[in-house]
Amino acid sequence: MPLPTAVKIVEVGPRDGLQNEKEFVPTATKIELVNRLSAAGFPNIEAASFVSPRWVPQMADGADVMAGIERRAGAIYSVLTPNLRGFEGALAARADEIVIFGAASEAFSQKNINCSIAESIERFAPVAQAAKEHGLRIRGSVSCSLGCPYQGEVSVGSVVDVVERFAALGCDEIDIADTIGVGTARRVRDVFEAVTKVFPRERLSGHFHDTYGQALANIYAALEEGIAIFHASVAGLGGCPYAKGATGNVATEDVLYLMNGLGIHTGVDLNQVVAAGDFISNAIGRQNVSRAGKALLAKTRAEAACA
Amino acid sequence: MPLPTAVKIVEVGPRDGLQNEKEFVPTATKIELVNRLSAAGFPNIEAASFVSPRWVPQMADGADVMAGIERRAGAIYSVLTPNLRGFEGALAARADEIVIFGAASEAFSQKNINCSIAESIERFAPVAQAAKEHGLRIRGSVSCSLGCPYQGEVSVGSVVDVVERFAALGCDEIDIADTIGVGTARRVRDVFEAVTKVFPRERLSGHFHDTYGQALANIYAALEEGIAIFHASVAGLGGCPYAKGATGNVATEDVLYLMNGLGIHTGVDLNQVVAAGDFISNAIGRQNVSRAGKALLAKTRAEAACA
Numbered sequence A, B: 001m002p003l004p005t006a007v008k009i010v011e012v013g014p015r016d017g018l019q020n021e022k023e024f025v026p027t028a029t030k031i032e033l034v035n036r037l038s039a040a041g042f043p044n045i046e047a048a049s050f051v052s053p054r055w056v057p058q059m060a061d062g063a064d065v066m067a068g069i070e071r072r073a074g075a076i077y078s079v080l081t082p083n084l085r086g087f088e089g090a091l092a093a094r095a096d097e098i099v100i101f102g103a104a105s106e107a108f109s110q111k112n113i114n115c116s117i118a119e120s121i122e123r124f125a126p127v128a129q130a131a132k133e134h135g136l137r138i139r140g141s142v143s144c145s146l147g148c149p150y151q152g153e154v155s156v157g158s159v160v161d162v163v164e165r166f167a168a169l170g171c172d173e174i175d176i177a178d179t180i181g182v183g184t185a186r187r188v189r190d191v192f193e194a195v196t197k198v199f200p201r202e203r204l205s206g207h208f209h210d211t212y213g214q215a216l217a218n219i220y221a222a223l224e225e226g227i228a229i230f231h232a233s234v235a236g237l238g239g240c241p242y243a244k245g246a247t248g249n250v251a252t253e254d255v256l257y258l259m260n261g262l263g264i265h266t267g268v269d270l271n272q273v274v275a276a277g278d279f280i281s282n283a284i285g286r287q288n289v290s291r292a293g294k295a296l297l298a299k300t301r302a303e304a305a306c307a
Helices: A011-022 A026-040 A062-066 A084-092 A104-115 A116-122 A123-133 A154-167 A185-195 A215-224 A252-261 A270-283 A291-306 B013-020 B029-039 B060-066 B084-092 B107-115 B117-122 B125-133 B156-168 B187-193 B215-224 B252-262 B270-282 B291-306
Strands: A008-011 A044-049 A076-080 A098-105 A137-143 A174-176 A204-208 A231-233 B006-009 B044-049 B077-082 B095-105 B137-143 B172-180 B206-209 B229-232
Touching: A008 A084, A011 A026, A011 A076, A011 B206, A026 A044, A026 A204, A026 A270, A044 A062, A062 A076, A076 A084, A076 B029, A076 B107, A084 A098, A084 B156, A098 A104, A098 A116, A098 A123, A098 A154, A098 B117, A104 A116, A116 A154, A116 B172, A123 A137, A137 A154, A137 B172, A137 B206, A154 A174, A154 A185, A174 A185, A174 A231, A185 A204, A185 A215, A185 A291, A185 B252, A204 A215, A204 B252, A215 A252, A215 B215, A252 A270, A252 A291, A252 B187, A270 A291, A291 B215, B006 B252, B013 B029, B013 B044, B013 B077, B029 B044, B029 B270, B044 B060, B060 B084, B077 B084, B077 B137, B095 B107, B095 B117, B095 B125, B095 B156, B107 B117, B117 B156, B117 B270, B156 B172, B156 B187, B172 B187, B172 B270, B187 B206, B206 B215, B215 B252, B229 B252, B252 B270, B252 B291, B270 B291
Parallel strands: A008 A044, A008 A231, A044 A076, A076 A098, A098 A137, A137 A174, A174 A204, A204 A231, B006 B044, B006 B229, B044 B077, B077 B095, B095 B137, B137 B172, B172 B206, B206 B229
Antiparallel strands: none
């Protein structure tokens, strides 16, 4: 199969990346980050979460973020909605897309939300129905698709099962998420080969973490399976709660560098993303963990010093 | 083409990794590093350099390192030899393999050694001849194979040209080296497709830097071209002299994690390599930049804390 000629990069830094930051990131900083990412050309940004502030205090200002950002015409702004109350927040905030989620690992589901995978997804039925009624897009995220911090191995069949459940709820797009970054390239191909049999390839996405350094190899393997939607987090925002000090989401700059090198169209300007990554890393006092980002910043600084 | 079932990982940390460290690394530390890597099972370790100490003071103790290490039977210990004097040092040190080098970029060759590519490789003729006479293996390393810090693009044809020159000198193995880490997967495939037409695939190796985060995707792409020898540096030792603060050699732990995930035999024990990476990072006070290394160390520490 030839590689796709164009891909959609979903920037998840403002939500998935920032949500684990301990110190509260000011609303104005979050808004500036989203605005910079919009200006860079992302077709889809995961901008906020309408989850209870008791669970995730960092995301308590979701409504303010959504009200404050400048939206680029045609771009999709997604928000996480764990329940109907979250959905109402998303609707009031004029989100374009809601994100619902379920694990492919029974142990993870039981440990995290104290119910089975099947129950956890069934609970989203009213949310999905409400989204359909109001014309919002629905994205389903399958966490632990390539491994679980509690049970270890996750079968391909259990990923297919969750994909089918999300499809039955009417999901427009479904993410195969390697929540703890343990997957490698052959497994990525096997999983996508299986799930493309039950859900359209062009509406499946790869959400990879770089915890074991595998994310870009996994993305390349997914491209070879014809997958054309990938999630990434500017400056590699976000860590791995299951391995403190380890890397989390794959850095957007590294993904864009790969796509540019492969001649695959993204519509996103790498230099503006590098600048946005530098901005947010400085703003929250966090190390920029994008390798391409750091290399390009070092190059720019060296050139400025020579000029 | 199916992926290889086994690969040779050449550990280059003790030479390529350490040579850019500013502060002198004690000889005993270098010896312990090589011994730990030998114990981990590497079939080939780049252990020292017999270059003038005026050029690379960090490598001035090459003879002492080679005399001090415990050699594992069957393993190859390689050393860099820029000239006949270096070769004499390598011979006295009982090196198994010498490494000679040339750039695929004319600008790089001129700027670094003030002569053309062709001249630079011709100068190695007496070294290669002496190595043959004494039964030492010869490895030729083609730097800047995927890009140059001075001229930018490097043509596939110029890589092929250098490979042919090294082949004519009698090289047993030839490295395609992405010295500044700018290459991406498609280019990697194109280059290997071209060079395998002039030199046996099973004696070609991939030497990738992770400066732009591409190394593992590039290794995966090279595996798809049937390449079965890869260089890597424990803990990601070594930086990029052309982008200060950026990453250099791909980390061995990340490469081994990939191979284990793909079910490709290496003969190397990942856990011992992780421990060796922790040892050298602490010994020289340098951040461990292996993602798999950091994740596995975090996991081990968490388990120890729970026990």
